[in-house]
Amino acid sequence: MSPPAGAAPGGRPRVLIIGGGFGGLFAAKFLRRADVDITLVERTNHHLFQPLLYQVATGILSPGAVAPPLREVLKKHANVTVELGEVTGFDLAARTVHVQHPLVSSDLPYDYLIFGIGVGSSYFGHPEFALHAPTMKTVDDALALRTRIFGAFEMAELAQDEAERRAWLTFAVVGGGPTGVEVAGQIAELAHRSLGRNFRHFDPRDTTVLLFEGGDEILPSFGDRLSGKATRELTRLGVDVRVKTRVTDVTHDEIIVTGSDGDERIPCHTKVWAAGVAASPLARSLADATGAQVDRAGRIEVLPDCTLPGHPEIYVVGDVMALDGLPGVAEVAMQTGIHAAASIKREVSGHGGPRPFKYRDLGSMAAVSRFRAIVDFKGIRVAGFIGWLMWAFIHLTFLTGFTNRFVAAVRWVLSFVGRSRTERALGWDRTRATFAAPEAWHHASSPDPPDPPDRG
């Protein structure tokens, strides 16, 4: 056999995977028996099962349940080395990637590159919204949001007047996609089912949860019927669903929206941003280095085989890839990751080259509330309890590792059959940092803000 294309001098071809999400992880797993050496670079030490991250934010799951360590997942993959670090640049001519690790930096060589770093959130030209309306992309984000959500009820208990209390008991979720629907539904269930008799100065069932969607309906990709069912279920839970409503401003204690009735200022301390995606500047720098285009969200436009023009050795996979308008969902990331890995495996084993990526749409689903989900499975559209069973089965199946499946199932029984949200512990330092931030001192209804607490 002749040496495979792209082999290192005297060694096996080196595959460098950037990002340990669904794309990168599935690529690494697929290459288990391939004749390559793989390095997987990821900023955190874990894969993240993002579809359940909202359950971390709302106190149902602990981070460990949705964030299995990459080393543990890949421990039997002897050809994979995992390195903790952040990619900061490319030298495509030398075929190296610059990585900043916590203490040192390195230039990692590659013969094949699989780029799958995911995307962040877009605030549609208003990055300043991020301070008051955080997003939920990482475990740290989810824990920060958990502090805000559970802390808001603490602040309501301490509120000096009714207007202030109402602002703390008003939660706004921006974006009517699956994440927005799931977060809104779980905040409502938390308030209505889990916090009973916890407070002395208000009834948590008086909580208002608002869900804002700019389009005509929530979950539009599921079709009118399921979208309508989801809206009715959310309304039953107490969520105020506002479609055709755009968010025009966000301050620390208000959200300003414009809809069919004109502008409205709503006193509201806790906002969650679940709308819009934006790729990181690193995606643009890879695109610029290769001459590839990026779309409006900064995602890299790839050739039909997921490679970049003039660089058949570079694959872009998952959410950061733009191809045929494919949605940024886990299923696309997994399939593109596997597609890239399969192409590389064929090439290094001399069985042919890349082929166009074909997406097999296995459907989508969203859990609106406990025991209620909507499912679109190859055109079969199911809602309600049957949908929820499908949702639970699929999510437990794809959750990585027996332990995490078991732990998640136990937590669901405790939280959904029972009422408990066990993961509610707030530390003092983080609570103080979150709620005693300078911008929070100048609330209209508090003419005499207290002195800033001692930060020592």
Added chain:
Amino acid sequence: MSPPAGAAPGGRPRVLIIGGGFGGLFAAKFLRRADVDITLVERTNHHLFQPLLYQVATGILSPGAVAPPLREVLKKHANVTVELGEVTGFDLAARTVHVQHPLVSSDLPYDYLIFGIGVGSSYFGHPEFALHAPTMKTVDDALALRTRIFGAFEMAELAQDEAERRAWLTFAVVGGGPTGVEVAGQIAELAHRSLGRNFRHFDPRDTTVLLFEGGDEILPSFGDRLSGKATRELTRLGVDVRVKTRVTDVTHDEIIVTGSDGDERIPCHTKVWAAGVAASPLARSLADATGAQVDRAGRIEVLPDCTLPGHPEIYVVGDVMALDGLPGVAEVAMQTGIHAAASIKREVSGHGGPRPFKYRDLGSMAAVSRFRAIVDFKGIRVAGFIGWLMWAFIHLTFLTGFTNRFVAAVRWVLSFVGRSRTERALGWDRTRATFAAPEAWHHASSPDPPDPPDRG
């Protein structure tokens, strides 16, 4: 019936409890049917089951399992209001306590005060050690320590030379009491049992765990025989137990100790401080206001009935109380909390006044490793698996709430029968902040430290 002593004008007597630890929580629970109004002030939103906190630090338990929300625990106690805040001062003449909440401050009145804020760690005159040898008193402490422990293995994987790697694979625990023994044992089990095949550049079984104790033996209160058994079990796990050894200095990459062989400098990045206690300045300010004495650790010396001289309305309970040399353990805190509550209940119901506190010593226990614990139960001294079963039974019994008992039991099966430590997720921001701190850049074996990473 005449109005009870200390009643508020026209209302029920007000009991103010400061601290939601074992002392404060058990006092509040005991007063459930008493004719009093209770306010419980705590900096965090949760009680903390401190005896299992080391399992949070070592990835076995999530915070929620050991930190049940106080509101949830006390939700059926209609006479209790929980308020999130930090006590910053006292006005004993006016019988009010000044509380700094996250956004506002308040002066809370009381007729009876139960003071049980616990204690922090003492670095024996070297507060600068805290930066490099953190302690483990709060959930935040445990999570920070978890980042250091699991992050150390990540740093070892990235190490540039063997000396550097060895320093990352050396863990030093200072203090041979139950916490130090349990942390050292669990780090050793983690390295030897749970991280197999996770790394490519070293074998985690090459980890060194050092346990330093200044006295003649570890766990001296258990007696020579059990202390010897614990030492042998730790040694079997791979822990290097060094008694009669004092820590004289701690830097970011070394620990300097002095023992029978003279001084020794040991390259070591990860240190855990589990020695010594020191009460917070708030304890001294209460003592000063009442004329009470504090002991060398800053604990408040109380009268035999746990009240303060001249202030029969003020009880001090738990670790922050100094009385007859009682140890700072959960059992003493529970019993003094109940003692204070019972005294108050008798007084407000006209059934008599305070009585001297009598400690019923139910024994003590320490889990050296999985399935191995030592137990001293009223002079009956047990070690090994029987001891571990007693340890597990007692800890599950006292852990608050069915849900937490169930979750902890499930985790123990997964971690002790199985090998998994599911709670290992490290966020990028915290990891970078922990390991890219400026003082870590100047390692002796790294003559050319990298540029500080961009903190944007």
